[in-house]
Amino acid sequence: MLLIPCPNCGERDEIEFDYGGRAIQYPALNNSMSDWHMVLHQRDNSTETIEEFWYHQSGCECWFKVTRNLNTHEFES
Amino acid sequence: MKYSGFSLLKNSFSGHKHWPNIAADIEPKSRYDIIIVGAGGHGLATAHYLAKNHQITDVLVIDSGWIGGGNTGRNTTIVRSDYLLNASFKLKDFALQLWQALSQELNFNLMYSPRGYIDLAHSDGELEHFLSRANAMRLGGANVEILSSQQVADRVPGIDVSDNARFPVCGALYQPDGGVVRHDAVAWGFARSASTAGVHILQNCPVTGFTAKDNHITGISTTRGNIECNKVLISAASASSKLASMVDIKLPMDLINVQAFVSEPVKPILDSVVNYNAGLAYISQTDKGELVMGGATDGYESLARRGSFSSIEDTLARATQMFPFISRLRLMRHWSGTADIPMDGNAIVGRSPVENLYLNCGWGYAGFKATPAVGWSMAELLATEQLPQLLQPFALDRFKSGALIDDAGIGPYPWLH
Numbered sequence: 001m002l003l004i005p006c007p008n009c010g011e012r013d014e015i016e017f018d019y020g021g022r023a024i025q026y027p028a029l030n031n032s033m034s035d036w037h038m039v040l041h042q043r044d045n046s047t048e049t050i051e052e053f054w055y056h057q058s059g060c061e062c063w064f065k066v067t068r069n070l071n072t073h074e075f076e077s
Numbered sequence: 078m079k080y081s082g083f084s085l086l087k088n089s090f091s092g093h094k095h096w097p098n099i100a101a102d103i104e105p106k107s108r109y110d111i112i113i114v115g116a117g118g119h120g121l122a123t124a125h126y127l128a129k130n131h132q133i134t135d136v137l138v139i140d141s142g143w144i145g146g147g148n149t150g151r152n153t154t155i156v157r158s159d160y161l162l163n164a165s166f167k168l169k170d171f172a173l174q175l176w177q178a179l180s181q182e183l184n185f186n187l188m189y190s191p192r193g194y195i196d197l198a199h200s201d202g203e204l205e206h207f208l209s210r211a212n213a214m215r216l217g218g219a220n221v222e223i224l225s226s227q228q229v230a231d232r233v234p235g236i237d238v239s240d241n242a243r244f245p246v247c248g249a250l251y252q253p254d255g256g257v258v259r260h261d262a263v264a265w266g267f268a269r270s271a272s273t274a275g276v277h278i279l280q281n282c283p284v285t286g287f288t289a290k291d292n293h294i295t296g297i298s299t300t301r302g303n304i305e306c307n308k309v310l311i312s313a314a315s316a317s318s319k320l321a322s323m324v325d326i327k328l329p330m331d332l333i334n335v336q337a338f339v340s341e342p343v344k345p346i347l348d349s350v351v352n353y354n355a356g357l358a359y360i361s362q363t364d365k366g367e368l369v370m371g372g373a374t375d376g377y378e379s380l381a382r383r384g385s386f387s388s389i390e391d392t393l394a395r396a397t398q399m400f401p402f403i404s405r406l407r408l409m410r411h412w413s414g415t416a417d418i419p420m421d422g423n424a425i426v427g428r429s430p431v432e433n434l435y436l437n438c439g440w441g442y443a444g445f446k447a448t449p450a451v452g453w454s455m456a457e458l459l460a461t462e463q464l465p466q467l468l469q470p471f472a473l474d475r476f477k478s479g480a481l482i483d484d485a486g487i488g489p490y491p492w493l494h
C-alpha cells in the first residue's frame with residue numbers, strides 16, 4: 001500500500017489517487033513523428049527510481065510530480 | 078529417464094530418493110550457437126523446439142534465478158484463445174492446439190484441463206462486443222458459444238446471476254477448449270526435454286551485459302564470466318527492458334505489479350474458469366480444492382513483486398460479487414509478478430535492431446497461454462532466419478510505424494494498464 005505525499009494534503013492512502021505514469025517531457029507539437037514515438041512509447045527501465053505524476057482525485061484534485069523507488073516504493077523528494 | 082508406471086514403482090523401492098534432476102547440472106562451455114536469456118516457459122519452450130523441430134542443441138538457456146521462478150511460476154495458469162484480432166487469436170489458438178498433446182510429447186504431466194473458459198458480460202453493449210469476438214473466433218475455426226445468463230447459472234453452480242446483483246450478469250462468452258495447465262510442470266517439462274536432448278540449462282547465473290562489435294553481439298557477460306555465441310534471444314519478461322538497454326535498445330513497455338490469490342481448499346465447487354468483467358476478477362479451482370483468483374494490475378510501475386492491499390480488496394470484492402459464498406473463505410496466500418506491458422498491451426516478439434539479437438517479451442499478465450506457440454515459432458526464426466507468419470504482427474517496429482495490435486480498441490495509450 002502506497003502512502004503518497006501530496007504537496008497539499010500530506011501523506012494519503014493510494015486509493016485516493018489516480019496514476020499519471022512517467023513524468024515525461026512532451027516535445028513541441030510540430031516535432032517529428034519519431035520524436036513523439038521516443039517520448040510516448042519508449043521507456044528507460046534501467047533505473048531503480050523514476051519520476052512520475054499522480055492526481056489526487058479524491059482530495060485536492062491536484063496533479064503533482066514525485067520521485068519513487070520501484071523496488072522499495074519509497075518516495076524521495 | 079522415461080517417466081512411467083514402471084519407473085514410479087522402481088523408485089518407490091528406494092524411497093523416491095534417486096530420481097534424476099529435471100535438468101542436468103552443467104559446467105557452461107565457452108561458446109554456444111544460441112544463448113537464450115531467461116529459463117521461463119517461453120525460453121525453455123524455444124530450447125525444446127530448437128532441439129525437437131530443428132535438431133539444434135548447441136544451446137544455453139541461462140537464468141539469474143531458477144527454472145520457472147519468474148512469471149511462469151507465478152501466473153494463474155489460464156489458457157484460452159478468445160481474442161478479437163487475428164494476430165492475438167491465431168498465436169494463442171495454435172498454442173491451445175499444442176497444449177492438447179504436450180503432456181505426451183514431453184512425457185510430463187502438464188495437467189492440461191480444458192474445463193471451459195467463461196467470460197461474463199454485464200451489459201448489452203458488452204454482450205454485443207462478445208458476439209463480434211465470438212464470430213471472429215469462429216471464422217478462425219475456434220469452438221465458441223454465447224451463453225444466456227440462465228445458461229451461465231446452469232453451467233456454473235454458485236454464481237450470482239440475479240437481477241439484484243451489484244453488476245448483473247446478462248450473458249457470457251464460452252470457450253469450451255479453454256482451461257488451465259499446471260504452470261511449474263510446463264517449465265519443468267520443457268526443461269527436462271531440452272536438457273535430455275543436450276541443451277545446457279544454467280541456473281543462478283545472471284546475465285550482466287553483452288559483448289558486441291558493429292551492431293553484432295559476440296557473446297554475453299555473466300557473473301561466471303563471458304560466454305560467446307552466434308545468436309542471443311532475450312526472453313526475460315520484465316528484465317528484458319533492462320537487458321535490451323545494455324545494447325542501447327529502449328523497449329516500449331511499462332513494468333507493473335500483478336497479483337494472484339489462493340483460498341483455503343474446499344470441496345469441488347467450480348469446474349470451469351470464470352472471468353468477471355465489472356472491475357476484474359477471475360477464478361478457478363485447483364485439484365487440491367483451493368480457489369485461485371486474479372484481477373487487475375496494481376496500476377502503477379513497480380519492480381517490488383509485493384502487492385498493494387487495495388488491489389487485494391478490489392479483486393476479492395469482485396470475486397464475492399460473482400460468487401457470494403467466497404466471503405466465508407479465508408485467503409491462504411497471495412503473491413506477485415512483474416508484468417512487462419507494452420504500450421498497446423501486446424507482446425514484442427521477433428528481430429531487434431541488433432543483427433543477431435532476438436526479442437521475446439512484453440507478455441505482461443497474458444503470456445502463459447501462448448508459451449508453446451511462441452517457443453515453436455521463435456525456434457523456427459532462430460533456426461531458419463525466416464520470420465514465421467504468426468510472429469510478424471508482433472515486431473518491435475510496429476510502435477514506430479503505427480501498426481499496433483489494438484485488442485482493446487482504444488488506440489495507442491501509454492501506461493495503458
Ligand SMILES: Cc1cc2nc3c(=O)[nH]c(=O)nc-3n(C[C@H](O)[C@H](O)[C@H](O)COP(=O)(O)OP(=O)(O)OC[C@H]3O[C@@H](n4cnc5c(N)ncnc54)[C@H](O)[C@@H]3O)c2cc1C
Pocket residue numbers: 114115116117118119120139140141142143144145146147148149150151152153154155156282283284285312313314315316320335336337371412413414415416437438440441442443444445446447
Ligand atoms: C500474477 C500473474 C498472473 C498471470 N496469469 C496468467 C494467466 O492466467 N494466463 C496467462 O496466459 N498468463 C498469465 N500471466 C502472464 C504469464 O505468467 C507470463 O506472460 C509468462 O509466464 C511469461 O513467461 P516468460 O518465460 O516469458 O517469462 P518468465 O517466466 O518471467 O521468465 C523470465 C526469466 O528470465 C530470468 N531473468 C531475468 N533477468 C535475468 C538476467 N539478467 N539474466 C538471466 N536471466 C534473467 C528470470 O529469472 C525469469 O526466470 C500472469 C502473470 C502474473 C504475474
Ligand SMILES: [Zn+2]
Pocket residue numbers: 006007008009010056059060061062
Ligand atoms: Zn491533495
